[in-house]
Every structure is written in C-alpha cells, then in structure tokens.
Amino acid sequence: MSMTGVRFIEEPARSIPVSAEYDVLVVGGGPSGLTAALAAAEDGLRVGLIESRSFVGGNMTIGLPVLGFLGQKGNQIIDGLPQKFIERLRRERDGASEHRPCPLHMGITLVEPEAVKTVALEMLIEAGVDVLFYTFFAGALVENDIIRGVVTESKTGRTAILAKVVIDCSGDADVAYSAGVPTEKGNADGGMQPPTLMFCLAGVDTDALRMSIANAPPEARTYLTDFIPAEYFGQNRQFIVVGMRELIAKAKAERGLEIPNERTIIITGLKKGEVWINMTRVKGTDGTNARSLTKGEIEGRAQIDDIVTYLVNYVPGFEKAYFTKTAPFLGIRETRRILGQYVMTQEDVLACKHFDDAIAVASYPIDIHRPSDDGCTLIWCGDCYDIPYRSLVPQKIGNLLVAGRSISATHEAMGAIRVMATCMAMGEAAGRAAKISVRGNRSPADIDIEELRRQQLDHGVYLRNPDGSRAGPPNRAAA
Incomplete structure (x- = not known):
C-alpha cells in the first residue's frame, strides 16, 4: 500500500x-x-x-x-x-x-x-x-x-x-x-471548459423558429439571440440560434427545470426538421480520466429530459419535436x-x-x-x-x-x-x-x-x- x-x-x-x-x-x-x-x-x-x-x-x-x-x-x-x-x-x-x-461564429458549415x-x-x-x-x-x-x-x-x-x-x-x-x-x-x-453531450431532435418546424425570431418586436431581439441580428434568421433556412436567455429563465422558474446553461443553443441539421442541441454542460469533467468521463456521460444524459421539456413547451417550432439520438461521445472542449x-x-x-x-x-x-x-x-x-x-x-x-x-x-x-x-x-x-x-x-x-x-x-x-x-x-x- x-x-x-x-x-x-x-x-x-x-x-x-x-x-x-x-x-x-x-x-x-x-x-x-x-x-x-x-x-x-x-x-x-x-x-x-x-x-x-x-x-x-x-x-x-x-x-x-x-x-x-x-x-x-x-x-x-x-x-x-x-x-x-x-x-x-x-x-x-x-x-x-x-x-x-x-455574425456570432463568423462561419458555419453544417x-x-x-x-x-x-x-x-x-x-x-x-x-x-x-x-x-x-x-x-x-x-x-x-x-x-x-x-x-x-x-x-x-x-x-x-x-x-x-x-x-x-x-x-x-x-x-x-x-x-x-x-x-x-x-x-x-x-x-x-479549470477546464465543460464538455457537452450533443443530442438530436426531429419534427422541428425550423421555419417557424427562425421567423419567430425574425419577426420579433425590436425590444425582444436583445435577448432572443446573442450577437446575431434578427434579420439573419429571415434570410437563412439553416442556422444556429444562441440566446433565448429569458425563455430559459422563465421555464426554470415555472417548471423547476434543471438546465445548466443560461443560453439556448440550437443547430439546424441538413435533414428537414432535424436539429442538434448544444445545451448539456458537465462542469468539472476531466477528459483524460475515465472515471470522470463516465460521470460526465451519466450527468450529461440526465440533463437531456429537462432541456427537451423546455424546448417543446417554450420554444416556437418545437411543439411536435421528438428525441431521436445522442452523440456517440461527450464533446470535449x-x-x-x-x-x-x-x-x-x-x-x-x-x-x-x-x-x-x-x-x-x-x-x-x-x-x-x-x-x-x-x-x-x-x-x-x-x-x-x-x-x-x-x-x-x-x-x-x-x-x-x-x-x-x-x-x-x-x-x-x-x-x-x-x-x-x-x-x-x-x-x-x-x-x-x-x-x-x-x-x-x-x-x-x-x-x-x-x-x-x-x-x-x-x-x-x-x-x-x-x-x-x-x-x-x-x-x-x-x-
């Protein structure tokens, strides 16, 4: 010993x-x-x-x-x-x-x-x-x-x-x-940047989502999307949403949801109605340690249900969305x-x-x-x-x-x-x-x-x- x-x-x-x-x-x-x-x-x-x-x-x-x-x-x-x-x-x-x-990521390639x-x-x-x-x-x-x-x-x-x-x-x-x-x-x-377990939803009306942002009144735009002008969503059928902080705050307050992220991050897929969600967040995970990675996978997976509940009940276009798959491994930053x-x-x-x-x-x-x-x-x-x-x-x-x-x-x-x-x-x-x-x-x-x-x-x-x-x-x- x-x-x-x-x-x-x-x-x-x-x-x-x-x-x-x-x-x-x-x-x-x-x-x-x-x-x-x-x-x-x-x-x-x-x-x-x-x-x-x-x-x-x-x-x-x-x-x-x-x-x-x-x-x-x-x-x-x-x-x-x-x-x-x-x-x-x-x-x-x-x-x-x-x-x-x-405007936020400079360029995205789906x-x-x-x-x-x-x-x-x-x-x-x-x-x-x-x-x-x-x-x-x-x-x-x-x-x-x-x-x-x-x-x-x-x-x-x-x-x-x-x-x-x-x-x-x-x-x-x-x-x-x-x-x-x-x-x-x-x-x-x-301290290391926390990883994310990505997951995918189908049945999303991405046009309804983007137009809800594009057509939002000016006073709403500051919180709907971080740094991305609303006009961008009127012009692009495939996009990333980063923001909707007040919607998350409202969902947490009304339903007691545990979402370890202050921003909604939605990435449209190449297939119609498919989106990938970049919102789980497992702080304290060490990507060089198998035990820590395992704990991260467990925690990341446990966070998904509340995030889906939030999206389906609060975010336009997600009313008929359903879960399809998780990524094959944690995204380590x-x-x-x-x-x-x-x-x-x-x-x-x-x-x-x-x-x-x-x-x-x-x-x-x-x-x-x-x-x-x-x-x-x-x-x-x-x-x-x-x-x-x-x-x-x-x-x-x-x-x-x-x-x-x-x-x-x-x-x-x-x-x-x-x-x-x-x-x-x-x-x-x-x-x-x-x-x-x-x-x-x-x-x-x-x-x-x-x-x-x-x-x-x-x-x-x-x-x-x-x-x-x-x-x-x-x-x-x-x-």
Missing part, C-alpha cells in the same frame, strides 16, 4: 510483438488526424492511422457544425485538404452545406455525421493510409528523447507499432504526455496542451499576429465556456491570425508532432484555435511536415520551414503575406 492509499501490483516484464512499421503514424482519427494522414500519404510514404472508435471523423460526427472556414471579414481562410473534404462530402453524399456567414464517417474513410483508403480501428494508444516508446513508436491495446492484445515520425492527434496530447513532453491543463486554476517551441497566447490572437513560420491561418474568436459558471467569454480580433509551426513541435521529445486543440497554446488561445476547421488545417500542416521530415531524414524540429510553407501553398492552403493579403498566385486554389 502506498502513502496515497492506492494499491499496486507488479506486472511482469514481457515481450510484445511489433504489429506494424510506418514512415508516419497518426494517433487519432478526428478532424486533425484524418487530414494529417492524408497529407502525409501524398507521395507514397507508408502511413498508418490508429483510432479507438469504429469510425473516423471525431467531433465532426457528434452533430456540431464545422466552425472556422470563414474569417471575421467574411473571407474564406481555411482551404486545402479541409476544403477538398467538404467539397467531396457535398458532391457525393449531399453531406455538407456551403460555408455560411454567421455536416451530416454519417456522411463524414463514410467519406473520410473512403479518402483515407484511397490515399493508401493503413487505418486500424478499435485500437487504443497505451504508451509511447521513447529512446534517448526520440519517439520510436507506440504501444497499443486492442482485442488482438498488446502490440507495438514503430514509426519514423509520430503525429499526436488524440485531442488530449495523450502521446506527448506519455512520452514525457511537458503539458498544461485548463486555466490558471486548472479542453484537456491537455503541450509546451512546444512556441506558446501561442491571447495577445497573439487579438493582435492578428503574423509569424514567419505560419502554417495555417485562423479567425475564430476566443470562445471560452467558463469552467466556473454557466456563461461564456467571447472576444473577437477583427480579422485573422497565424498559427506558427513551432506550436506543433513539442519540447524535449524528437520525431513527434502534435496537431489539433492540444498544440502549444495558453488556455485563452486554445479557446480560439480549438474549432474543427482550424484543427483540420493544423493536421494538414503536421502531415506535410512529417512527410518532409521522413524524406529529408531529419527531425520535424529541423525541417526547412520555407519548404513546408511552399508545399502548403502548392496544395491550396491559405497563408498570408505581411500586408494581410493571401499568399501565392491567385489561381493556385484551382490547381
């Missing part, structure tokens, strides 16, 4: 088989992971992707719209592979909307979760990526501060996978943390962040900062679901900002890259770069950097950044000139 009261047993040492060897291994098949694998596989490298679930797509499969394609000036600032993915979704499965301007799973997997297989589902990352294999691969657990048993470069797209910096990379969690007090060669800050975001080693451009505002109460912090910079390559390169451990919301950033900056289009853009950069690393036989920390930026531009990625204009020839995006 240890001093902490935790019991231990000794696990005997054992030899485990090497089940695969790759040039590049991507851990995690969410938005950043699938684009990382696609980019790494562009010119014939052996690329593997492991995913603990039975599908790829991650948070793109839980009913959320993809945020981040459009900038605060209405221009598109995410292109390249993420754009190709959306175009294919739309073309082959009618599984994505166009990028819709939104996606059909099941189409995401199918199209993403098709693209990975076509690219020659070796996808392995039902496989959990269990540990990093590190020698002399260089990652050599990972240990996995699955129905097959415990095996090792070796790779020249590993890209951590776990969303939680699982690989980096296991390898010994310094990490941080949450704000100055360790924040866990670990690595300490990399550079730490992005709130000041970088709000100053619309340029970086010489920029590998992506983002524009989503600082959006923090506050850990300590039911509110949100939203701060816009007015334009867009660069994401530096150095924030994807961890301290201490070589041959490892990190993409997605766990890159090297402060709690506040992470609140801006955590959305899916931005994560996809980071994944594309990480995959291409890994490819250059393997081809040049040098560590990701030592690659030629200008070569990476050239390749990014050649593949249609949006980067900025010092004057803020788009870098590269104007016809490049069509190539």
Whole structure:
C-alpha cells in the first residue's frame, strides 16, 4: 500500500510483438488526424492511422457544425485538404452545406455525421493510409528523447507499432504526455471548459423558429439571440440560434427545470426538421480520466429530459419535436496542451499576429465556456491570425508532432484555435511536415520551414503575406 492509499501490483516484464512499421503514424482519427494522414500519404510514404472508435471523423460526427472556414471579414481562410473534404462530402453524399456567414461564429458549415464517417474513410483508403480501428494508444516508446513508436491495446492484445515520425492527434496530447513532453491543463486554476453531450431532435418546424425570431418586436431581439441580428434568421433556412436567455429563465422558474446553461443553443441539421442541441454542460469533467468521463456521460444524459421539456413547451417550432439520438461521445472542449517551441497566447490572437513560420491561418474568436459558471467569454480580433509551426513541435521529445486543440497554446488561445476547421488545417500542416521530415531524414524540429510553407501553398492552403493579403498566385486554389 502506498502513502496515497492506492494499491499496486507488479506486472511482469514481457515481450510484445511489433504489429506494424510506418514512415508516419497518426494517433487519432478526428478532424486533425484524418487530414494529417492524408497529407502525409501524398507521395507514397507508408502511413498508418490508429483510432479507438469504429469510425473516423471525431467531433465532426457528434452533430456540431464545422466552425472556422470563414474569417471575421467574411473571407474564406481555411482551404486545402479541409476544403477538398467538404467539397467531396457535398458532391457525393449531399453531406455538407456551403460555408455560411454567421455574425456570432463568423462561419458555419453544417455536416451530416454519417456522411463524414463514410467519406473520410473512403479518402483515407484511397490515399493508401493503413487505418486500424478499435485500437487504443497505451504508451509511447521513447529512446534517448526520440519517439520510436507506440504501444497499443486492442482485442488482438498488446502490440507495438514503430514509426519514423509520430503525429499526436488524440485531442488530449495523450502521446506527448506519455512520452514525457511537458503539458498544461485548463486555466490558471486548472479549470477546464465543460464538455457537452450533443443530442438530436426531429419534427422541428425550423421555419417557424427562425421567423419567430425574425419577426420579433425590436425590444425582444436583445435577448432572443446573442450577437446575431434578427434579420439573419429571415434570410437563412439553416442556422444556429444562441440566446433565448429569458425563455430559459422563465421555464426554470415555472417548471423547476434543471438546465445548466443560461443560453439556448440550437443547430439546424441538413435533414428537414432535424436539429442538434448544444445545451448539456458537465462542469468539472476531466477528459483524460475515465472515471470522470463516465460521470460526465451519466450527468450529461440526465440533463437531456429537462432541456427537451423546455424546448417543446417554450420554444416556437418545437411543439411536435421528438428525441431521436445522442452523440456517440461527450464533446470535449479542453484537456491537455503541450509546451512546444512556441506558446501561442491571447495577445497573439487579438493582435492578428503574423509569424514567419505560419502554417495555417485562423479567425475564430476566443470562445471560452467558463469552467466556473454557466456563461461564456467571447472576444473577437477583427480579422485573422497565424498559427506558427513551432506550436506543433513539442519540447524535449524528437520525431513527434502534435496537431489539433492540444498544440502549444495558453488556455485563452486554445479557446480560439480549438474549432474543427482550424484543427483540420493544423493536421494538414503536421502531415506535410512529417512527410518532409521522413524524406529529408531529419527531425520535424529541423525541417526547412520555407519548404513546408511552399508545399502548403502548392496544395491550396491559405497563408498570408505581411500586408494581410493571401499568399501565392491567385489561381493556385484551382490547381
């Protein structure tokens, strides 16, 4: 028995088989992971992707719209592979909307979760990526501060996978943390943004909902929707509602409902009458702890009934709505962040900062679901900002890259770069950097950044000139 009261047993040492060897291994098949694998596989490298679930797509499969394609000036600032993915979704499965301007979120791109799973997997297989589902990352294999691969657990048993470069797209910096990379969690007090269990309703008259807002008297508009002018709802048949604070307050007072959110957040789906609800909120959940995640799932599910009661009885258009499904897992907003060669800050975001080693451009505002109460912090910079390559390169451990919301950033900056289009853009950069690393036989920390930026531009990625204009020839995006 240890001093902490935790019991231990000794696990005997054992030899485990090497089940695969790759040039590049991507851990995690969410938005950043699938684009990382696609980019790494562009010119014939052996690329593997492991995913603990039975599908790829991650948070793109839980009913959320993809945020981040459009900038605060209405221009598109995410292109390249993420754009190709959306175009294919739309073309082959009618599984994505166009990028819709939104006064609150800058841009929203609605996606059909099941189409995401199918199209993403098709693209990975076509690219020659070796996808392995039902496989959990269990540990990093590190020698002399260089990652050599990972240990996995699955129905097959415990095996090792070796790779020249590993890209951590776990969303939680699982690989980096296991390898010994310094990490941080949450704000100055360790508080993390609470997760949400998304759920779906059908039978909603979305036209009645939007017109009730569009036609509301001027004195009602201030509370019906946060930051979004009522005129927007008269012009857009697919939309996000954020607000209706007084309706929630009324429902709580009249019916004693327990709703841990001060705002109504409704996202129309691509199917007629379908909406996704982003209103459960489980404070104190640690997305890196299985017991805490389990508690979060239990609490999140228990919150749904009261939210549905509120919507059906108080919100126009929901009179005949009925529950259909919950998301397959909690939507985690924040866990670990690595300490990399550079730490992005709130000041970088709000100053619309340029970086010489920029590998992506983002524009989503600082959006923090506050850990300590039911509110949100939203701060816009007015334009867009660069994401530096150095924030994807961890301290201490070589041959490892990190993409997605766990890159090297402060709690506040992470609140801006955590959305899916931005994560996809980071994944594309990480995959291409890994490819250059393997081809040049040098560590990701030592690659030629200008070569990476050239390749990014050649593949249609949006980067900025010092004057803020788009870098590269104007016809490049069509190539």
